[in-house]
Amino acid sequence: DAGVTQSPTHLIKTRGQQVTLRCSPKSGHDTVSWYQQALGQGPQFIFQYYEEEERQRGNFPDRFSGHQFPNYSSELNVNALLLGDSALYLCASSLRGGAYGYTFGSGTRLTVV
Template identity: 90%
Template sequence: DAGVTQSPTHLIKTRGQQVTLRCSPKSGHDTVSWYQQALGQGPQFIFQYYEEEERQRGNFPDRFSGHQFPNYSSELNVNALLLGDSALYLCASSLTLSGNTIYFGEGSWLTVV
């Protein structure tokens, strides 16, 4: 039973560029949430996807967007990268009808230079 998988694990981008991060949820899960974790901080909620729609969103600008596919996998896109976007991006999955326990992947480390 595969857990939450994310790719890539590490990447370096230049300011102004765009990045796409990918996530496959835990088998059987239908909901994907994305979190940003800056160094030394706790994860901050970006948004959540269910049934291919953004269901709720945290306090992040429109440069952050996402998508969920019919197989429940998801992408996080960040446009016009800023130095401050450097962080660990975590994907978490859950099964909506079984409560609110979420399970995290290992994350994608993004460095913006």
């Protein structure tokens, strides 16, 4: 049973560019959340998707957007990249609420130069 799969694993982009990160949730899970983890810090919640809609959003600018597809997979898009967007981006999936814990992927390491 595959867990959460994220692609790509590493990415280098230039300031001002746009990036798309992808996530396939664990089989049977229908909710996908995205987190940003800066080096040496705890993950920060970006947003959550359920039934193809953004259910909740953290304190991130509109440059961060997402999408969930009918097969529950998800994309995170970041426009107009800033140096400060360099971080590990984690995708987590769950069945509806996260009371039983989320399953995380190994993340995408984004470096903005």
